[in-house]
Each structure stands twice: as structure tokens, then as C-alpha cells.
Amino acid sequence: METELTFRKAERKDADLLLSFIKKLSVYEKMEDQVSADRKTIEESFFKKKNAEAIFLMVEGKEIGFAVYFTNFSTFKGKGGLYVEDVFIDQAYRHHGYGKKTFIYLAQLAKERNCPRMEWTCLDWNTPSIAFYKSLGAKAMDEWTIYRLDEKAIKNLAETKLNK
Numbered sequence: 001m002e003t004e005l006t007f008r009k010a011e012r013k014d015a016d017l018l019l020s021f022i023k024k025l026s027v028y029e030k031m032e033d034q035v036s037a038d039r040k041t042i043e044e045s046f047f048k049k050k051n052a053e054a055i056f057l058m059v060e061g062k063e064i065g066f067a068v069y070f071t072n073f074s075t076f077k078g079k080g081g082l083y084v085e086d087v088f089i090d091q092a093y094r095h096h097g098y099g100k101k102t103f104i105y106l107a108q109l110a111k112e113r114n115c116p117r118m119e120w121t122c123l124d125w126n127t128p129s130i131a132f133y134k135s136l137g138a139k140a141m142d143e144w145t146i147y148r149l150d151e152k153a154i155k156n157l158a159e160t161k162l163n164k
Contacts, residue, residue: 003059005101010054010066015042018054021066025088029123055105057089057098065089067102069109074117081117082110103136121146 010018019042026032045051057065065088072083084106089098110118119141122129130140149157 003096005098006058007102007105008056008058008063010046010056012043012047014054014056015039015046017056017063018042018046018066021063021088022086024090025086028088052085057093057102059093059098064093065098065102067106069106071113071115072119077116079114079116081115081119082106082113084118084120087120099132100136 016039019037019039022037022042023032023035026035046054052068052070054066054068056063057067067087068085070083070085071080073080084103087099087102089102107118120133122133134140
């Protein structure tokens, strides 16, 4: 019999736990060299500036995963949407339906907040996750390409004179 999954909202005291899940996720995504977050940035971003929210996935009182999300905005809809930045479940707890239950929880939250959209990205090589997302009814936005300025590019662009 499957153990019941519950959710717990992350609090300031959870900064180290959040960071540990972020590091586990980075290993899974083969991006551990890109993690620069630390306890201070987690506390600042999540609990002071409230740039994002996080929940922990709980089984028998133990945190087995996490989800990070925030409000984005659709100018066409004129409303904020729910952007899911990350969902991660420890290896031993995968394939028990907890991922689907997490997305149900997040969809309920999006509905409660009157969000017209719920969006996320997925790495192209992550075929198990892509299949899972499609099983939920998600559609790939193939006509859109994500562009990113990294910190160096932001600095360079920001230092450009406006009236040049």
C-alpha cells in the first residue's frame, strides 16, 4: 500500500534543507557546477524578498522532495500564472505517484489563485519527465525558444548607455 503524501510549506528555518534539495536536483540535471546559491541567498530570495515559494513533499514525516514555484505574468491574459521552477523527488520515492500528486497540488493552487496558466520547462533529454508531463495534459510550446542573459551578459548590457 502506498504511503500518503502530504505537503509542507517551506519556512526560513528550512533554508539549508532547500539548498540540499537544490544540490540533489543539480546532480540529477548534470548541472552541479552551476549552483551558486547558499543559505544566505535562499533566505533572502524565498523569505525576505519572496521571489519564490517552496513546498516539501512529505512521507511519514520525512521530506522526500520539493517544488519551487512563483508567479509569472501573461500580458494577453492580464493575470498572473503559476510558474513551476523545479520539482524534485528523491530516487527511492520515484514511481509511486508522488510527482502526479505534486502537480495536482500545484494545479489546485493555481486554480485557487485564479491563474490562467501553469508553466514550466524541461530539459530536452529528460524523456521520462516529458512523457509524464504529456500524461498530465501538458503541451510543449515548441514554437517558443527560451532566451537567457547570464550575469555577465546582464552586467554588460546594463552598462550600455541608453542614448548611444
